[in-house]
Amino acid sequence: MSQEQTLERPGVAAEDRSHAEHRITFAPAGVTLDCAPGQSVLETALGAGFFPKHSCRRGECHACCAPVKSGSVSYPEGFEPEGVPEGHCLTCMARPEGDVVIEAPEVSAVPGRRVVQAGARVLSADRVSHDVTVVRLQVPPNAGFDFKAGQYCDVLLRDGTRRSYSMANAPDGSGTMEWHVRALPKGRFSTHVYQALKPRDMLRVEGPFGAFVLSEADKPVILLASGTGYAPIASLMKTHCQALQARGAVLYWGGRRREDLYAIDEAQKWDALAARLRFVPVLSEPDADWQGRSGFVHEAVVHDFPDMSGMEVYACGNPLMVDAARATFTREHALPDGSFFSDAFITAVTDPRPAT
Ligand SMILES: Cc1cc2nc3c(=O)[nH]c(=O)nc-3n(C[C@H](O)[C@H](O)[C@H](O)COP(=O)(O)OP(=O)(O)OC[C@H]3O[C@@H](n4cnc5c(N)ncnc54)[C@H](O)[C@@H]3O)c2cc1C
Ligand code: FES
Incomplete structure (x- = not known):
């Protein structure tokens, strides 16, 4: 099994425009990325190691809502961006229709660690209450996986769907993760975790995602x-x-x-x-x-x-x-x-x- 893969369609470096369709600039940092055909603004950013605000990545939470400073975007057929203010877009669903400038002050000029996909081995799965399992996982150190406190990771299921789980441990660069999974009634993955997941099982994971990280402010x-x-x-x-x-x-x-x-x-x-x-x-x-x-x-x-x-x-x-x-x-x-x-x-x- 391949231990390290970046997202299937990462943002294309701005210098190599051979496969690119449109150019996305994140202001005010001035980060410019080429967006591959069909890719969303957020996917492009994450694939290149930039983390604009986001959470659910499927158009539901509005955490990724951002002003479009210039240019225009469209959405996949059937998706209605309800409640999005004029001049803004949901970056997780929006596809540029040409070159666009998106305001995202949280995007720094220097990319962070890229999203990787890898096999993760279950180290332990402990039922700690009537419905919560604490799962510890190990991603191979050579996969290049790391995260910031507050971020989450996806588990990829065989039917092509995915579920998200937040890391509960402090990141230490070793590739270990701790998830707290609550079993939902008839929930497909969470019930499997509660009833059957055991040490040495393998899961396919992809991450990190999320922008739920501590700011540098000094407020209480x-x-x-x-x-x-x-x-x-x-x-x-x-x-x-x-x-x-x-x-x-x-x-x-x-x-x-x-x-x-x-x-x-x-x-x-x-x-x-x-x-x-x-x-x-x-x-x-x-x-x-x-x-x-x-x-x-x-x-x-x-x-x-x-x-x-x-x-x-x-x-x-x-x-x-x-x-x-x-x-x-x-x-x-x-x-x-x-x-x-x-x-x-x-x-x-x-x-x-x-x-x-
Ligand atoms: C950013 C993020 C981070 C998250 N972090 C965590 C975390 O740390 N811990 C955690 O426990 N969860 C977390 N979640 C939720 C998690 O990703 C899963 O959604 C959750 O565990 C349920 O997955 P499942 O496969 O068990 O349930 P699913 O099979 O996806 O079902 C979800 C619920 O919907 C019901 N349902 C499904 N289909 C239907 C239907 N057609 N009609 C009626 N009901 C239906 C099920 O019975 C179940 O109760 C997070 C979600 C997000 C977006
Ligand atoms: S709507 Fe949730 S991340 Fe875009």
Whole structure:
């Protein structure tokens, strides 16, 4: 099995235009890439090692919405970019119709590590609660795979579909990953993970993806997770402990019941590290003996921080929770739009249960 492959259709270096169709420039960095026929703006960027804002990569979360400074884009037949402001596009779905300039201040002039596809060996698969499995995987070191805290990776299934899982460990360049996979009722891959995945199994993976990474600002931070949304937050906590301590950070982790907070001991240890790191568990359906906070997790945040104008929020997990948090924090509690970072765990059919 090939251990290292870049994306099948990477962005074409600007100097080699032989197979190129249109040129994409990311402003203000001035990064210019040639876009292969049929490729989206985001695919082109990722294939060349640049990471504009994105999350779901399938037109649902709007994290990749960006202004089109010049030129025009089109979308695949049947896709309607609903709710996209005039003059903007969803880069994960948009195909340039000619040369385009996209505003993406987060794109730096120098590319990072490219997306790679590789075989990953399962090192362990441990059921840590009634529905969560912690999976540790090893990508061969020579595959060139690495990631930043907060990013995710895809697993490629035999039918050509893929699923995304956030890394929960701190990146160390060794090619190891830890995923927290919640088994969904009749969920194809997550049920397989819970019931059958075992050490030495092989998975085909591709990554890293995502832009849910800690900014370089010095504002105090709210980390907000529901369910396995804790995974990328744990990676941020482990990787950026010093920075979070300097900025001041509070982790709010919501579940329905106590057993949903499957790594509560780890979160409590993080809280105990320093006075400026705090952990607040929140349950929406607690047992009678629960001593902690109850209700919806994003409501606990605004109860404690009614003025969020000087903060940054990193929210991850159930899409309903992420949407409710964004709307409440930005519309009612003065959080600037650009200070809300999120990864919504969008599934084939979004979990209809209430956000916790
Ligand atoms: C950026 C990102 C990061 C993510 N990170 C994580 C993570 O760290 N941990 C994690 O647990 N998840 C994560 N997810 C979600 C994950 O990618 C999968 O979507 C999830 O595990 C479900 O996959 P599955 O194959 O088990 O379920 P699927 O088979 O895809 O089904 C999903 C749900 O839809 C239902 N369903 C499917 N088809 C139908 C239908 N036709 N009618 C009605 N219901 C249907 C299923 O019963 C199931 O409940 C992430 C998602 C994204 C986008
Ligand atoms: S809509 Fe483009 S990344 Fe989600």
